[in-house]
Amino acid sequence: MIRALLFDVFGTLVDWRSGIAREARTILEPSGIAIDWSAFADAWRGEYQPSMEEVRAGRIPFSKLDVLHRRNLDRVLERFGLARVDAATRAELNLAWHRLDPWPDVVPGLHKLRERFRLAPCSNGNISLMADLARRNDFRWDAIVGAELARDYKPKPSVYLAAAAAFDCAPGEAMMVAAHSGDLAAAAAAGLRTAFIARPDEAGPGTGERKASVPVDVSANGLVELAQRLEAA
C-alpha cells in the first residue's frame, strides 16, 4: 500500500526553462543586456548535474542548491560575456529558481492526490527554495524532504530512503513521481514505487521524455491523470 508520494520538482512540477528565461530577462534587460534568454536558462541548467556531482563524489561538503546555483551562475554569466553584472544583481537573479510556475495540471492534481496520500517534494532543491515555490504556487506539502534533509543529492539512494523514512514508510510504501527515468530508476533501486509523468516539452518542444525508458509502476500525462490511475489501482 502506498502512503506517501514524493515528487521531483524541476521539470516534473515546474517549468524551469521559461521561468528562468523570464526572470533573467526581467532582471537583466533593463541594464541593456540582450541575449538568447532560453539559451541562458539552458546553460545555467546545464551546470546543475556537474555541480551536484562534486557533492555526490565527496569532493566538496554538502552545500544547498542555492549555493551551487550561485556558483554556476558566475560561470554562465562569464560565458555569456556578462562578467559586469554586479553581486547584488547576481543574488537577486539566483532567486529566479524560487519563482517558477507549475505546469497546468499540477495544482489540481496535487489537490486531488492530497485526499489519499501524504505529499512531499523530494527534490535536489533546498528547503527555502521548495517553501518559496509552495507559497507562490499553492502547493500544500505535508513536509519538505529531499537533498537538504539527506545532505546529499539524488540519485544517491540515501535521499529516497530518508524521504520515505521521514513519513515512517518502508521504501515500498512510498512512490517517487518524476519526469526523468534516471530519477525513477534510482528510486526503484532503493525499493520505492515509481510513477512517470510525461513532460515531453520540458526544455523546449520535444526535448523531454515522452515515455519512461525504465520499468515503472504507473505512467501518466500529468498529475490529474496520475490521481485517476492511483484511484483505479
Add this chain to the structure above:
Amino acid sequence: MIRALLFDVFGTLVDWRSGIAREARTILEPSGIAIDWSAFADAWRGEYQPSMEEVRAGRIPFSKLDVLHRRNLDRVLERFGLARVDAATRAELNLAWHRLDPWPDVVPGLHKLRERFRLAPCSNGNISLMADLARRNDFRWDAIVGAELARDYKPKPSVYLAAAAAFDCAPGEAMMVAAHSGDLAAAAAAGLRTAFIARPDEAGPGTGERKASVPVDVSANGLVELAQRLEAA
C-alpha cells in the same frame, strides 16, 4: 527584521496532557484497564527529557522521537502494572502524540502570522509526527524543521541554527516561539530572537510558566496576541 517564526509544539501549540490522557483511555479502557489517565500522561511525558538526553550526550545515536516515545512507553506501562498490553496496542498508543489538539488561539494565530512570516515547527518531534498534527489541526507550515533535520535535540544550538538556515535566515532573522524559558534561553544563546507564550495550565492548572524567567523579545498570552504584538513592532 524577522522573517521566520519557529515554534515549539508540545505545550506551546498543542495540549499534550489532555490529549495523551484521552487517547490512552480510548485505547486501553476497552480492555478493562482503569488508571489515572492524567497521571499516565504525566509519567510518559516525564520520560521525555531523560530519553533525549541519551542522544544529546552522544550515548545513543540519533533516534526520532517516535522511537524514544515507544521505549518510554514500555517503561511507563510497566510502572502502571500494565506489562500485559500487547505490541500492536503499544504501537497504536504510541501514535497518541500524533493526535493532539491545539490550544484555541493557535489556528487563528498561525493564520494571521502566516501573512507576514515563514512559519515552521522547530520541535523535538519527528517529521511524520509534525505532519500528522498539521493535517489534523490545519496548521499550514512552510516546512518542518527541528530535531529530525538537525539530527539532535533541543536545546542543542545546532537545532535552532539548522532551522534558521533552512529559511536562509541569519540567526537574528528567526524568532523562536515557545512556552518554556529553557527553550528560549537556548535559542537566544544561539542568536535567535525569542517570543514567550504563556501556557500557565500546560500540565494541569497552575503547572505552566506564567512569565518567562529569562529575557525575551516579546511575551504574549497566545498566538493571536503574538500576531498583534509583532504587527505593532
